[in-house]
Amino acid sequence: MPGHENNVVFLPVEDAARGAVAALWETLRQEAGAAAQRDQALARAMNSAVLMHASFGHALSHRLAIKLSDHDVDRDELLALIHGAYTDRPGLLGAAAADLEAVKDRDPCNTEVLTPFLYFKGFSALQAYRVGHWLWTTGRRHLARHVQSRISEAFAIDIHPAAVMGRGIMLDHGSGLVIGETAVVEDEVSILQNVTLGGTGKETGDRHPKVRRGVLIGAGAKILGNIEVGIGAKVGAGSVVVTPVAPYTSVVGVPARPVGKPHTALPGVTMDQTLSEPEYMI
Structure with missing residues (x-):
């Protein structure tokens, strides 16, 4: 059954990616739990960012909403917006999982998925772009421009929402x-x-x-x-x-x-x- 978070239904991603997303989510949860056990100072952060959430989509939505919220569009509004993108285009979660695996596999300073999920702005900016691209292609272009602006302000990365980006992409450092x-x-x-x-x-x-x-x-x-x-x-x-x-x-x-x-x-x-x-x- 699809998961329900904050009264939003997450539809399953396409068949080819569903298993990869589920496996990545389990790995992410294991790494977050291990990090919390190793350092109690991180316990609250790991719970808020990963462990309290019911799915990869919900955790990623929450992370992006925190990073991109501002006076004009607050966290709850962004959370609903990103939920909407993942509900309408479940393949976005498969793309995010492929991007995260790419960083783990290619970055010599990192061997896990937790660190880029939490801290690598190239990964976060790319996932935020994907939401902006969804907005652009569905006709909500001023809101897409707002997301583009917030990506630039938060991550020092400027990707036009009309650009077309594939899967398994690594934006290393990103600045x-x-x-x-x-x-x-x-x-x-x-x-x-x-x-x-x-x-x-x-x-x-x-x-x-x-x-x-x-x-x-x-x-x-x-x-x-x-x-x-x-x-x-x-x-x-x-x-x-x-x-x-x-x-x-x-x-x-x-x-x-x-x-x-x-x-x-x-x-x-x-x-x-x-x-x-x-x-x-x-």
Whole structure:
């Protein structure tokens, strides 16, 4: 049976993701319980953030509502709003679970799901964006803009609610990240801090990058214009990319140019930042 929290019914996520969400929720609860036992100073926090809730959706809704509430839209209003998104689009919970697993698997400083759920602003900002995107696509665009603004203020991350983001995405650190209105980021992409997926300043309409599956984008990279970064490509830190990047190609520099091939098929998953046969020297 679907769970009932605060008189809101959480519908089940799609069949392919239901088991993953349930397994992640059980892991999250176990990690929170262990953290509370290890340090009694965290007992109240673990109970409030995880253990008191009946489902992953309810816990995530509560966490985002606390982070994003302000004078204009308070916590209870946001909680109802996020509940509405998860009820209408159950797949959002499957995407959140995939994102959380991605952080656990790819971030070398973290081996659990509890820490990113509680503290990593890249994960929180991405889940808040998903709610804003739901608002945007259902015609509630001023409220979507409000959520976008609060994400920027709370997390220093600016993702336009019309942008399209896949699943299993890691926004590592996240600070200074900007993703424009017509950008597309596909599944299993990893993006480090201070990255811009922006326009060139001269165009209207479809004007932002299309980042394909498994891409890794290094810190400080700027990818500008309606260009494609092909599947399995890698963009080096500090690069400025203004022309398309072929699949399974590494580019670096200002402007960026090809310098080799990634060692792995999907560097966004493996986080392998090395190059084979580099054509440049630092």
